Amino acid sequence: MTAFLVLVVVATGFGAWFGSDQGIAVVHYGSSNTRVLAVRGDMVTLERSAQTGKPGTYWLEWGGASSMLGDIVSQDRGGVTRRVLRGQVPSLGTPGWFDNVPPGDPKVAWGIDYSEIMVPTELGPAPAWYVPGRGSTWVVAVHGQNGRRKAQLKILPVVHELGLPFLDISFRNDEGAPPSPDGLLHLGDSEWRDLEAALRHARKMGAQRFILFGTSMGGQIAGQLLARSPLATTVDRVIMDAPMIDVLITGEQGARNHHLPGFVSTLSNLVTEWRTGVDVARLSLIRHPPKIRPPLLLIHTRPDTDHPIEESRGLAAAAGRLGWKIQFEEFAQGQHTEAWNVDRARYDRLVRDFLSRP
Template identity: 65%
Template sequence: MASGRRRSWLVLAATLLVLTGAAGWGGWYGSDQAIKVVRWGGGADSVLASGNGTVTLTDSPRTRKPGTYWFEWTGAFTMFGDIVSRAPGRVTRKVIGGGTPSVGTSGAFNAVAPGDPKVTWGIDYSEIMVPTELGPAPAWYVPGKGSTWVVAVHGQNGRRKAELAVLPVVHRLGLPFLDITYRNDEGAPASPDGLLHLGDAEWRDLEAAVRTARSMGARRVLLYGTSMGGVIVGAFLSRSALAITVSAVIMDAPPYDWERVGRWFAGNQLHLPAAAAWLSDRVVEWRTGVDLARLDLLTHPPAVRPPLLLIHTDADLQVPVQASRDLAAAGARLNWKIRYEEFHGGDHTEAWNVDRTRYDRLVGDFLTPFKP
């Protein structure tokens, strides 16, 4: 009898140990998805036919997306417009810019621009170094007229080229454009712990960029942030003494409530219980010292709240569109002038891709009052 009870306790203890270990591993793995620095590589889409202003690619969820996208291969790119036709295993798209790849070319089908301002749009620029507290961080500077600058901030594990979709509109308006990097970016200094801080520390690099812009003649700034870039902008508005220089803000799909994003993604994409997301969030806070709740724009609105153009796609698979709807609905209560624009289709931060004409018009109208 005693030995049987002992075996039962041993089985229970072993089971608890396994469950605890699994939960700990899951929490650590989940936290890695949020804060680990990742360098994304290329894709594996192939060209099956080419000519007469079209290119046929292998059919995939990426290549069949309607709208404006890029295809990058070694040292070159193509800008694609509408889908012309589809057949089993094949998608034919219209070429609207760049080069034309030959049959057999393998490359990456992307939602973001393929290179710097000159490569992507033929717009001249210079690279400047922003002196952040961790060291110099590169930024692309496109000159313009007047003393109101647009400062662009990319998202989590992204690159500054992701912000270039908006550059043609900004350039037509004559506004100077500064596309920044921040800690852990390629070419920028690493954070002391080598981890992302989800906006909680990165905002200081944005502050350094705004300070640099002011040293170059900027008196007012317009902030444009996509994905986590929007969270960085929000933290800057909450904590920086330079926030008073901001005249307007554009945010595209900001994951401002990280805990809500984690619960939604765990349930809808990974089919895991909310407890898994809760545990991952606690590990994130333990590893980084970040207070996730403090970054929530809905419950902790920024101290400075300039007019905000908020954009989101209804098919976003990474950040729930309802979060942006809720922030917009709370605008009056928060004493925050928010204009919300929702796009149909398109994954995370792909509003420009699914309807470039509308996106450019919205951004242009929003920024026109600041035209020099």
Template identity: 45%
Template sequence: MADDAAVRGKTAAGALGAGLGAGLAGGAVAIGRYYATVLLDPTRVVAYPERVLGVGDGTVTLATSRLVRQPGVWGLRWTAPPADSAGVPVVGSAGVPMVGSASVPMVGSASEGLAVVGDILRDDRHGVRRRLLSGPVPPVGPAVVDAGPYDPDPGARGLEFTEVTVDTPLGPAPAWEIPAERDVWAIAVHGRGGRRREALRILPTLHALGLPTLVISYRNDDEAPPSPDGAFHLGDTEWEDLEAAVGYARGRGARRIVLVGWSMGAAISGAFLDRSPAADLVDAVVWDAPLLDWRATLRRQARNRLLPPALVPIAEVSARRRIGIDFDHFDLVRHPPARRPPTLVIHSVPDTAVPIGTARTLAARSRDLDWPVRLLEVDGVEHTGSWNADPERYDRAVTAFLTDTL
């Protein structure tokens, strides 16, 4: 009887252990799938994590944070009070635009204010005081430090442009066309969840080089067609929209192409360089904080979210089942694209979104890969903030590279 009881106890303990193990495994799978869902979701989330504490004498004081302490030139955005058609503030409106939308008043909903801040003048227990370079005086309250200090279009940089339409495989997608005299065109591709205004920082440099520039949108952007399944495909299908943009440029007289991309814009243009017959037209590439290896990026993002590394393969499998992506094709060091034109990579060292290690590996192995790569490392700023840290240095690097290459 005692032996039978011991056996029953061991069986119950084993069953409990197996149940707990299955529960933990099931929980890990659920979290991994959720991680993949977040990765593929094109919904933009409004966030104003910083706070304006005070203004005065051409300065603004912000609550201390890591992002507020970044050096250089930045946009400072906030929600402006909504107003009716007579300009009277509307109370209780829930309409808040996504971060990064154009600073255009919207009747009956909130609009967004934008100022440009510069040097840090003081950093102490009272907050971070920065120089207010241009724009309206921000109100005390929530704000966000933004790498995009210009809005809403190339006119903000003093450039003539035309709003045009690129006929993509999914339908018409808006683009900005900035004319110039050469027959070598630049095509700018923003990152995941970004907007065309990401390119406004570099447009004067491209224009000074005589490059007509096409700043494109692609599937799942605000005004572009949605993908059939409503999900990001991480470059695996978005490259077709870039191919359509190259076709548009060719129809407008482009003889050769320069690709300029930020973050996932590099994954998109990398897929284009590997898969499109039109890739032979590309003479040079400029990548800012490029996403060169989705797996490395997912591992870093998991650490940022305090998730166990073991969840990353689960997220990969879930993403592959949902959108059919092969992550091997998005490791550009192990699987470089078929077309490998001279490439300038600019990457900030403390980037916590897309780690710089893959860019360093690509530059170190560029000779073996038969892929001419220059790497410019920038200190002190976050993801895609290299221009903001030192605009003159950034523009000089792009100018020197394209002058040498073209």
């Protein structure tokens, strides 16, 4: 009996630590998750997997090259065939990385010229991509947990079409950016200061007002800036795509994803607080709304199993009580941050209309 209790305690502790790691461990991704099985003209067949079998528009990267792939043309038990819409056609047998985010930089992804600038943060310089535009209102993009700047490039064609300057930032623990002192993510609780540093640097470059675009944890980062920064008053509007609205709800979803008992989520939060010093319960834009609440375009896919749509629905439902003007748009298909991928036309239209309002 004693041995059984020890086993239960050890297993519970491991589960709590594992759950904590899912939120705060720094991960840099590899270079291959599929292989090209066949090439016929502009038609490419990839190994079938949960990733490559998704409907919509995606990208394949390999050896410094890339292609944008359209929706599924055909599939069988072993392979998925798609048409190359943009970029190079890979060779037979090529191993590549199939993903829902654009490849490379603004020039590689969309043929749009840019410059790389270094933002002076409190921890050291962090790289950012800057695409010039007209006027003094800038769109500033911030990606999510263990993401990369290129994830924010989906919005760039519309922003560039409207002539708005675009700044796509990195923050602590990103590749090329300085690490956090403890080497861990803080779920937006400290990362917002790197976003603030980017806004300060942009002001020195001529920016006066800002539109924030945050995806996943980037939404929480934007929310914490609105809650804590004196520069919050310079933000005119915000776009959030599949945001981390409430860290506690996100943690509960993570426990379900890994088939862990619900109480493990509570223990994982305690471990996270012990490891980082972050008050996890404070990171809720519903229960602890930001003091500045500019108009918000809130986008979320229903099947999202990383940040469940209930987080965004909860914020939208509280909009009246919070005095927050929120336009909430649900997409019926697509996993986490894949609304653009499953319906680019609708996504671009929503963003264009939101950014074009006076």
